[in-house]
Structures are given as C-alpha cells and as structure tokens.
Amino acid sequence: MxxxxxxxxxxxxxxxxxxxxxxxxxxxxxxxxxxxxxxxxxxxxxxxxxxxxxxxxxxxxxxxxxxxxxxxxxxxxxxxxxxxxxxxxxxxxxxxxxxxxxxxxxxxxxxxxxxxxxxxxxxxxxxxxxxxxxxxxxxxxxxQARRALDYLVGFNLSPLLWKKIRRGLSAGRVQSPALRMIVEREEAIEAFIPKEYWSVEADVSAQGENFVAKLTHLKDTKLTQFDINNSELAHDAEASLLAAAEGKLTISKVDKKKRKRNPSPPFTTSTLQQEASRKLGFSAQRTMRTAQQLYEGIELGGETTGLISYMRTDSVNLSNEALDELRQFIGERYGTDNVPDSPRAFKTKSKNAQEAHEAIRPTSVNRVPDGLKQHLTKDQFRLYELIWKRTVACQMIHATLDTVAVDLTAGDAGIFRANGSVVVTPGFMALYQESVDDKKESDKGSKILPPMIVGERIDLIGIRPEQH
The missing domain is CATH 3.40.50.140 (Rossmann fold)
Structure with missing residues (x-):
C-alpha cells in the first residue's frame, strides 16, 4: 500500500x-x-x-x-x-x-x-x-491577483459591450490593451502622409560574384533620403552614371572592421513561440502543444523520458549541472576552441521573471536530435532540434566577422557603397543563427562580398532607379 x-x-x-x-x-x-x-x-x-x-x-x-x-x-x-x-x-x-x-x-x-x-x-x-x-x-x-483582474475587467466590461455595441464581444485584462495598441497603430498608418523618394542601385560583379551597391553621392553631393524625389531626377542620375562609368566601377575605398557576434540566450516561452513561428511555421498553440509532449515524456527504449525542461518560463538561466554538461559536450563534439573560458550568462529582460526557473533546454544535451528522430513525430523532432541547437549554441564561443564597406566610383558622376561581411571564425554560427521578423535596410553585414582592393576596376552590370 x-x-x-x-x-x-x-x-x-x-x-x-x-x-x-x-x-x-x-x-x-x-x-x-x-x-x-x-x-x-x-x-x-x-x-x-x-x-x-x-x-x-x-x-x-x-x-x-x-x-x-x-x-x-x-x-x-x-x-x-x-x-x-x-x-x-x-x-x-x-x-x-x-x-x-x-x-x-x-x-x-x-x-x-x-x-x-x-x-x-x-x-x-x-x-x-x-x-x-x-x-x-x-x-x-x-x-489570484491576475485572476481577479481577469474577472473585474472582463465581467464588468463585456456586458457593457453587449449593451452598447453588440452581443458576443468581449473585453479582457490582456486583449483590451492589445486592441488599443492595434487601433492606435492603425490610426497612425491612416494619418501618415506618403512622400515620394527614389534610390539608385548598381548591380556589379567582381571575381565572378554578383552583389549590389547603393548610390551615396551624386557628383560631389552626399545624398539624403529625399534628394531624389521624382522619376525625372532618378533617370537623369541613371543616365549620367552610366555614361561616366562606361561599363566599369573603380574601387576607391575599402574599410574593414572586426566585430564579434554573440549567441542568443536559450529559449523562454515567448522566444520559443516566436522562433518556431519564423523557422518552422508553427502557431503558438502548435508550439506549446508539441513542447508539452516533449516535456511530459517520449517512449525511449521501453521507458518514458522527458526530453526538455518545463516549457512555461520567462527565465534565461541554466543550471550549473546543465552548463557543465553543455561545455563538456561542445568540447568533445566541436573542439575545445569553441568553448568559452567561462560559462556564458544571460540577463533576463522581464522584470517579473521567476529566476528560480530555468530556460527551456534539453534534459540532456547528449540526446542529439538525429539519435531520437525515429522515436519522435515530425513536429516533435523539428521543435526538439530547434531547442537543442539554440541551447548548445548559447554556450559556444562568439563568432568573429570582418564587416566590409566598399566605395565604388562611376567616373566623376557619383559614388556607390556596398556593405557586407566575411565570417572569420564561425563559432556558434556554425550550429545556429536566430531569425528575425523583418530584415531592416540598416542590418548591414548580412551579404558576403568578394575580396576587393583599392584601384581595382570591376564590371558594372546595370543601374536601377527604384521608387519608394
């Protein structure tokens, strides 16, 4: 008994x-x-x-x-x-x-x-x-405070919406402020007055590799966003640049700077949902349902084993035991040169984070995804692999990159600039890179440029004015 x-x-x-x-x-x-x-x-x-x-x-x-x-x-x-x-x-x-x-x-x-x-x-x-x-x-x-707020907001406001607007509508502690943010953003969009501007880009080729450079100077004038603001100016610039270049651009300046890129922290609930949406196309519900299955356990060799830690967390902490296992695994699998001198610590952004909790991580890093594939459904495997890679990468050494800015002149008609990067030491990037929702124009260094030297003349494929 x-x-x-x-x-x-x-x-x-x-x-x-x-x-x-x-x-x-x-x-x-x-x-x-x-x-x-x-x-x-x-x-x-x-x-x-x-x-x-x-x-x-x-x-x-x-x-x-x-x-x-x-x-x-x-x-x-x-x-x-x-x-x-x-x-x-x-x-x-x-x-x-x-x-x-x-x-x-x-x-x-x-x-x-x-x-x-x-x-x-x-x-x-x-x-x-x-x-x-x-x-x-x-x-x-x-x-209890959260539940009381749910009740006080929803119970009092929802009937008012039914009476004043129509039945079936609801208000809530979370959804009502979120709705206000959406409405305010929509109002800002509607109030926005568009203003025309043009950019001019050159398609160029060096050593058999094609890349794009953006016009930064027209004659001796440094361009601002709205300097070229109509079709006539844009096509006049295109014609003068083509005439001056005669099919070639000259490398006038090459700037190189070394920079480090550190890995992202291990997953919290919200970052797991975001990354699973970007990389796997999972909805939040699908992500949490699959994570629950991995947490509660999968049949492995006749025994049910939990594969990940608790999936509802706002902490980016890892236990000392997990850190020791990760560092040993990285050293054995990827080489000791990919293990930092000390464990990498991350700071939780949430003010109300429950720091006693851990981030979402594999219960054992030695359970590599490929070794579990036959025991998992497709969704379970893809999500586990995502969690496993992110966790291992967060304790690997930083990546070292050369960021490169190259100025290319078209005779005396203007200057184009190409920005890119060269990976010197991949570090964690050999295993995992975080995705982003929207690639900003200012996110430089994402392109890989071929080696170029000052004075070199490279092929101009074409010049493209683009309206915005």
Missing part, C-alpha cells in the same frame, strides 16, 4: 513519475484547476479588501473525489503536491489543499509537502521529493 500520494496536473506524466518513485508512491492527477471564481457579480469583493469567492469546478469533481478516497486509506501519511512549477501550478496546489482541509478529519496528522521539478527525469523527480517546501503564498497571491 502506498504511503505517499503525489498530485500532478496532467495524467500523462503520472505513470512515469510513479515508476521513478517506486511502490511507496501513488500518483494522481488534478486535471488542471479544481476551483474557480463564482460566475456571478460579487465574486471579487472590491469593498472588502478584494475578497475572492470560489466554487469547485464540476468537471474535475470526480478527480478530487479520487484524491480524497486515496487519502482516507489508513497507510497514506503524506500528501505531496507536485503541480507545475509556475504561478498557476502553485495556485492549483493551494486550491486543492483548501478543498481537502474542509473534508472532516481527512488531513488530520497528514504531512503536506510541496515539491517542484523543471524536468521529468528520474534524477530531477527524486531530487525534488527529497527537498520539499511549503506552498509559496507569494506565487499564489500573484496568480
């Missing part, structure tokens, strides 16, 4: 955790939240220190009954609350305990422990159970 009852949120990981802990432990699931605010006015009493009135969630009552039944068994002495390690998980543990305390005699002489783990591996589960704590009421209070 089990002496310890462990409560998790999802039944998917229950069997795995029960197997890790052994016969003295029974694992049951709460299936998410067990209590919520009353669905009527007065659930949050603003006149009485924002007192909150809760009721049990009907659909989960049978799961609570199962927990009560197990706790009434004589041999059961300890309740272990092992819900997720975030604010929602902390609140679920607290709500469940509040329900259980109201059952006459149920919790008498019972030991109640709260444990939190960030990955579903045997080592992490056992370490968490060996180091229990009390429920963190600061986290519970934070979750």
């Amino acid at each position: 089990a002496k310890n009852l462990v409560i998790v949120e999802s039944p998917a990981k229950g069997k795995t955790i029960e197997k890790y802990l052994g016969k003295d432990y029974k694992v049951l699931a709460s299936y998410g939240h067990v209590r919520d605010l009353l669905p009527k006015e007065g659930a949050v009493d603003t006149a009485n220190d924002f007192a909150m009135k809760y009721q049990n969630i009907d659909r989960n009552s049978k799961h609570v009954d199962a927990i009560v039944k197990e706790l009434r068994k004589k041999d059961n002495t300890t309740l272990i609350l092992a819900t997720d390690p975030d604010r929602e998980g902390e609140a679920i543990s607290w709500h469940l305990l509040e329900i259980l305390k109201k059952k006459r005699g149920l919790m008498k002489e019972k030991v109640v422990n709260r444990v939190a783990f960030h990955e579903i591996t045997k080592k992490a589960i056992k370490a968490a159970v060996d180091d229990p704590r009390e429920i963190a009421m600061d986290m519970v209070d934070a979750q």
Whole structure:
C-alpha cells in the first residue's frame, strides 16, 4: 500500500513519475484547476479588501473525489503536491489543499509537502521529493491577483459591450490593451502622409560574384533620403552614371572592421513561440502543444523520458549541472576552441521573471536530435532540434566577422557603397543563427562580398532607379 500520494496536473506524466518513485508512491492527477471564481457579480469583493469567492469546478469533481478516497486509506501519511512549477501550478496546489482541509478529519496528522521539478527525469523527480517546501503564498497571491483582474475587467466590461455595441464581444485584462495598441497603430498608418523618394542601385560583379551597391553621392553631393524625389531626377542620375562609368566601377575605398557576434540566450516561452513561428511555421498553440509532449515524456527504449525542461518560463538561466554538461559536450563534439573560458550568462529582460526557473533546454544535451528522430513525430523532432541547437549554441564561443564597406566610383558622376561581411571564425554560427521578423535596410553585414582592393576596376552590370 502506498504511503505517499503525489498530485500532478496532467495524467500523462503520472505513470512515469510513479515508476521513478517506486511502490511507496501513488500518483494522481488534478486535471488542471479544481476551483474557480463564482460566475456571478460579487465574486471579487472590491469593498472588502478584494475578497475572492470560489466554487469547485464540476468537471474535475470526480478527480478530487479520487484524491480524497486515496487519502482516507489508513497507510497514506503524506500528501505531496507536485503541480507545475509556475504561478498557476502553485495556485492549483493551494486550491486543492483548501478543498481537502474542509473534508472532516481527512488531513488530520497528514504531512503536506510541496515539491517542484523543471524536468521529468528520474534524477530531477527524486531530487525534488527529497527537498520539499511549503506552498509559496507569494506565487499564489500573484496568480489570484491576475485572476481577479481577469474577472473585474472582463465581467464588468463585456456586458457593457453587449449593451452598447453588440452581443458576443468581449473585453479582457490582456486583449483590451492589445486592441488599443492595434487601433492606435492603425490610426497612425491612416494619418501618415506618403512622400515620394527614389534610390539608385548598381548591380556589379567582381571575381565572378554578383552583389549590389547603393548610390551615396551624386557628383560631389552626399545624398539624403529625399534628394531624389521624382522619376525625372532618378533617370537623369541613371543616365549620367552610366555614361561616366562606361561599363566599369573603380574601387576607391575599402574599410574593414572586426566585430564579434554573440549567441542568443536559450529559449523562454515567448522566444520559443516566436522562433518556431519564423523557422518552422508553427502557431503558438502548435508550439506549446508539441513542447508539452516533449516535456511530459517520449517512449525511449521501453521507458518514458522527458526530453526538455518545463516549457512555461520567462527565465534565461541554466543550471550549473546543465552548463557543465553543455561545455563538456561542445568540447568533445566541436573542439575545445569553441568553448568559452567561462560559462556564458544571460540577463533576463522581464522584470517579473521567476529566476528560480530555468530556460527551456534539453534534459540532456547528449540526446542529439538525429539519435531520437525515429522515436519522435515530425513536429516533435523539428521543435526538439530547434531547442537543442539554440541551447548548445548559447554556450559556444562568439563568432568573429570582418564587416566590409566598399566605395565604388562611376567616373566623376557619383559614388556607390556596398556593405557586407566575411565570417572569420564561425563559432556558434556554425550550429545556429536566430531569425528575425523583418530584415531592416540598416542590418548591414548580412551579404558576403568578394575580396576587393583599392584601384581595382570591376564590371558594372546595370543601374536601377527604384521608387519608394
């Protein structure tokens, strides 16, 4: 008979955790939240220190009954609350305990422990159970404050929208400010007065490689954005430049500067969703559903193993154990020259980040994606590979690049400039590069230019005026 009852949120990981802990432990699931605010006015009493009135969630009552039944068994002495390690998980543990305390005699002489783990591996589960704590009421209070705001904003404003505009509309703590930002941006777009300008670019070739240079000086005048502001000026410039160049541009200046590019930090929930959208075309929902599967565990060699750490996090921290494993792996696989002198630390941008949490990372870097491919679905493999590469890259040495700016003259008619870069030492870029949503014109260094020297004459393929 089990002496310890462990409560998790999802039944998917229950069997795995029960197997890790052994016969003295029974694992049951709460299936998410067990209590919520009353669905009527007065659930949050603003006149009485924002007192909150809760009721049990009907659909989960049978799961609570199962927990009560197990706790009434004589041999059961300890309740272990092992819900997720975030604010929602902390609140679920607290709500469940509040329900259980109201059952006459149920919790008498019972030991109640709260444990939190960030990955579903045997080592992490056992370490968490060996180091229990009390429920963190600061986290519970934070979750309750969020829920109260959801209720106060949505419950009061949504009926007003139904009355004043039409039924079916809703307001909310998040969606209403987001909607305002969208409306303000749309108003700015509508108020924008377009102004015509033209750019002039040259298509050139050196050593068999084609690239583009932009006109920066026309005769002796340095151009600003609106200097060429109509078709006539643009085509006059094109004609004078072609006539002066006679099919060749001359290299008049080559500037080289060395710069370092550091890797991006490991994933948080939001950065994982953004990068999975850019690189994989996943929606946020698809990303989180797949990440949940990787976190809860995949069958590997007859045993279910969690492949990534907890996927709801705003921290970019990595544990010392994970850092040691990463540095050893990088040294063995990519060479010691790709391992920095000390572990790379990243600063969390979010002011409210839960720093005790870790970033999203593989539970073991030694589980390389290709070795797991046969065990994973296509989505699971692609997302795991993304997480694995980003995590390994974040602890590799920086990339070293030469940024190059080349000035090319068309006789005395004007000067074009080409910007690009040459990778000297790839470092982390050999494994992973972060994507961006919009490539800005000012993002120089993305093009690779051929070697060029001052005085060299290169082929002019053509000149293109472009309206903006």
